[in-house]
Amino acid sequence: MSSLLDTFGVLSVFFWNAPVLVVLVLWAAACLTSLLPSKGTWLPGGLALAAHFLALLLTGYLAWAVLSYGEIRYALGGWLAPWGIEFLVTRLSVFMLITIFSVSTLIVVYSLADLPHDVETRLLGGYYTLYLLLVGSLAGLCVTNDLFNMFVLMEVAAIGACGIIAAKGGPECTEASLKYMILSCLGTAGILLATALLYKLTGHLNIDYIAAGMNTAVEHYPINSMVALALFSVGYIIKAALFPLHVWLPDAHSSAPSPSSAVLSGLVIKVYAVLYLRILVQVYSPEVFRIVPVNELILVLASISIIVGSLYAMAQTDIKRMLAYSSIAQIGYVFLGIGLMHPTGLTGGLLHIFNHAMMKSMLFLSAGAVIYCTGIRTIKDMKGIGLQMPLAMSAFTIGAMAMVGIPATNGFISKLYLAMGTLEAGRPVYLGVILMSSLLNGVYYLPIAIGAFFGQQDPESWPVERRDCTRLPLRMAVPIVILAGGCLFFGIFPRHMLVLIEGTVAIIFP
Amino acid sequence: MILLLSALYNNVFYFASVVLFVIGFYTMLVRSNLIKKLIGLNVMETGVFLLFVSLGYVEGGLPPIVDHTNDVVYVNPLPTALILTGIVVAVSVTAFSLALCVKLYRYYGTLDADEIMQRRSAPK
Numbered sequence: 001m002s003s004l005l006d007t008f009g010v011l012s013v014f015f016w017n018a019p020v021l022v023v024l025v026l027w028a029a030a031c032l033t034s035l036l037p038s039k040g041t042w043l044p045g046g047l048a049l050a051a052h053f054l055a056l057l058l059t060g061y062l063a064w065a066v067l068s069y070g071e072i073r074y075a076l077g078g079w080l081a082p083w084g085i086e087f088l089v090t091r092l093s094v095f096m097l098i099t100i101f102s103v104s105t106l107i108v109v110y111s112l113a114d115l116p117h118d119v120e121t122r123l124l125g126g127y128y129t130l131y132l133l134l135v136g137s138l139a140g141l142c143v144t145n146d147l148f149n150m151f152v153l154m155e156v157a158a159i160g161a162c163g164i165i166a167a168k169g170g171p172e173c174t175e176a177s178l179k180y181m182i183l184s185c186l187g188t189a190g191i192l193l194a195t196a197l198l199y200k201l202t203g204h205l206n207i208d209y210i211a212a213g214m215n216t217a218v219e220h221y222p223i224n225s226m227v228a229l230a231l232f233s234v235g236y237i238i239k240a241a242l243f244p245l246h247v248w249l250p251d252a253h254s255s256a257p258s259p260s261s262a263v264l265s266g267l268v269i270k271v272y273a274v275l276y277l278r279i280l281v282q283v284y285s286p287e288v289f290r291i292v293p294v295n296e297l298i299l300v301l302a303s304i305s306i307i308v309g310s311l312y313a314m315a316q317t318d319i320k321r322m323l324a325y326s327s328i329a330q331i332g333y334v335f336l337g338i339g340l341m342h343p344t345g346l347t348g349g350l351l352h353i354f355n356h357a358m359m360k361s362m363l364f365l366s367a368g369a370v371i372y373c374t375g376i377r378t379i380k381d382m383k384g385i386g387l388q389m390p391l392a393m394s395a396f397t398i399g400a401m402a403m404v405g406i407p408a409t410n411g412f413i414s415k416l417y418l419a420m421g422t423l424e425a426g427r428p429v430y431l432g433v434i435l436m437s438s439l440l441n442g443v444y445y446l447p448i449a450i451g452a453f454f455g456q457q458d459p460e461s462w463p464v465e466r467r468d469c470t471r472l473p474l475r476m477a478v479p480i481v482i483l484a485g486g487c488l489f490f491g492i493f494p495r496h497m498l499v500l501i502e503g504t505v506a507i508i509f510p
Numbered sequence: 511m512i513l514l515l516s517a518l519y520n521n522v523f524y525f526a527s528v529v530l531f532v533i534g535f536y537t538m539l540v541r542s543n544l545i546k547k548l549i550g551l552n553v554m555e556t557g558v559f560l561l562f563v564s565l566g567y568v569e570g571g572l573p574p575i576v577d578h579t580n581d582v583v584y585v586n587p588l589p590t591a592l593i594l595t596g597i598v599v600a601v602s603v604t605a606f607s608l609a610l611c612v613k614l615y616r617y618y619g620t621l622d623a624d625e626i627m628q629r630r631s632a633p634k
Contacts, residue, residue: 083588148592155599159606166610171617175626178610182547185603186538189554192596193531196562199589 015061019074019087019143022058022097026051026136034129044125045112048132052105055139059097063500066094073145081206088145088208091503092350096142096274098500099354100267103361104135106479107266110365111259113475114372118257119167127167134160134263138271147195147205150275151188154239158184161268164260165252176251183248187238194231197224198283207282214283218291226292229284233294236276240269242298242335243305246328250312253324258368261320265327266361270353273334277346281508286341298339303433305332310440317378319367322444323360326403329437330356336430337418343509345421350501352414355402355490359411362483363399366392369476379448383455391477393452395484400445402487405438410490523564530557542624544611548604555600559593566590 014021029051033044065072066089074087108131119127137157144150158181166177199205201221202213218225234245241249249269253261280294289295309329316322330352337349369392370385371377386393402409405416415434422430490497518525534554538547566586574584611621618626 148595152595152599155603159603162606162610166613169613171614171630174610174613174617175630178544178607178614181603181607181610182538182551185551185555185607186535189531189534189551189558192555193558193561196558196565199562200565205592 015058017074018058018062018065019072019089020076022055022062022143023136023140025054025058026132026139030129030132030136033125033132036125042112044128045108045115048128049105049108049112051132052101052108052135056101056105059094059101062089063094063098065089066091067499082204082209085144085146085149086206087143089143090507091500092274092278093142095350095354095497095500095504096271097139099270099357100135100138100142103266103357103483104263106482107259107262107361107365110262110368110476110479111257113473114258114368117372120169123167127164130160130163130167131260131263133157134164134268138267141271141275145207147198147207147210149205151192151195154188154191154272155185157268157271158188161252161264165256165264167260168255168257170255172251172255176248176255180248180252183238183245187235189235190231190238191235194228194235197228197231201225201228207278210283211285214285215287218284218288222291225284225288229288229292229294232276232279233297236272236279237301239272240276240331240335241328242301242331243308243328244301246305246309249328250321250324253327254318254321258320258364258371261324261368262361262364265324265364266357269327269331270334270357273331273338274350274353277338280338289341295339295341298335299427299430302332302335302339303430305329306336306433306437307440310437310444314440314444317380319370319377319379319382319448320364322379323363323367326441326444327360329441330360330403332437333414333418333434336433337421340418340421340425340427340430342421342425343505344417344424346505346508347498347501348414348417348419348421350504351417351494351497352411354497355410355414355487358483358486358490359399359402362395362480362487363403365476365480365483366396366399369472369480372476373472382448383451384453384457386449386452389472391472392480393449395480396452397449398484398487400449402491403445404442408488408491410487410494412491413494523561523567527557527561527564530554530560533557542622544614544621544623545608547623548607548611551607552600552604555596559596559600562589562593562596 029047033047036043036047062072072089074089075081076085076087079085115124115127134157137153137160140153141150141157144153162177162181165180166173195205198210201217201224202210204210204213214225238245253265256264306329309325309332313322313325313329316325333352333356334349337345337352340346370382370389373389374385376382376385398409402411405411415438419431419434422428422434531554534550534552534557537550537553541547541550566589568583568585571583571585574587614626615621618629620626
């Protein structure tokens, strides 16, 4: 009986501390994986997977608690809000946590089979360490309510992200990783300077307390608060790879091992977009946009990003590079939703975070499956590959249709909300941008899908180190199938995700 | 002029940290040597750290060790504590980047970013 009570006590402590454990579970696993022997064992990957399942469980609990009792505030180490670090779990955080962990768990399953072929076996333990550090800090970024804590988590995420790019070795990956590191540090240094300015103005680092003091601060020190806003904007635009500051993304996302590309394109850049949204609407108030029209700037940059990203993607010959440029276009949609400053548009933008996380990670994973089995990376060699790899290319086709926004795929729903948002906000120009970009997406995605199933194979041009793999390993096939199913499921039943998003949007636009 | 000078004098920490930030930023963007880029990064971060620490400084303040006498002014320990974390983060980022530089040097035999770019784009 007493042992039963003890178990119950441990469980209640476990769930009581869920907001911080969701981060710590992954970081603890990260420490452990670096110690485990990685040569020829499945231990590091298994541990990473176990940590992800635990984090999913905690996310499920947090989702239930937030939806039934409202937001959760958690004081780290018992130090209360103005002094200590506070974690705040809102509907937005729950939405991001669900996105991160559901996609990341599938990527870990995939990586169990794919990784040994891209990364040296003795480095596998280290790879999972960096991966878990990255995912843990992404989760932390979604729940933290403290600007300095945010800076620290961003730097940890940067090291993790650069690490899983460089893990493959070789000159391209190393150079891409260093380029990413330098630009990302530039961004975080700007964000830290902005944080220092806000601390000087308001005397707080907690977002709620800053927000309370921000109105008087803007009134008395308009220059300081606007400089801080400018630094935040530049920092987050670098981190989220919006158009003029996207230069690091194509190299980094295309040269990395496939699981890394999937997590970087699918999750990492979105988290920074959400953080920027929080800075804009929670720290600053919409009043500020009357002094400095930041949202107009975001709209213009997002539109350029959408068009230019698609145009660059059309010019690529390497499949992963094309997907990377397509990510620049897709992050433009998220920023378009943010910049519209209208409930429907923001709903579309936020929904696109979840939808694009699924589509893009699936596309990267199925491209990775093709590379794993045949060694083919160039788009023109992929003709006729669909008959050889029906599963991977069917998933790719579903992803391609979701990217274009064909009805019954999830991409359609988010684009529909964005399009309605542009009209309701009275900005029909941006509807034109969305329609044109859908057309451009069709131009570069659909020929791959069509060519794969109806094209003629040309064995002359295949790479020398071509591998012939009879069938896809189950651990790679299952995540692709689940993600493809998800793309269709959330295209037909989008309600489940919209509940969380509409709650968030209702708070932002009361 | 006097006004400007006095404003500068009153905000000397602001001024110094922004100058450091800009020097670091310039070095990072203009220099093609990767090590110099990383030094620029560190100078830039040091500028921000200086600003942060100076925010907590109170003229004539004592170290914040409470001894229950009332009429004492303490400096604010929070920014200092934060920057301790910031320095740790900066060191680890620098260490990681330097490790990448070492690897790049092994691959290309040079640390010049422009030359690496040229060699990459050159036909093989």
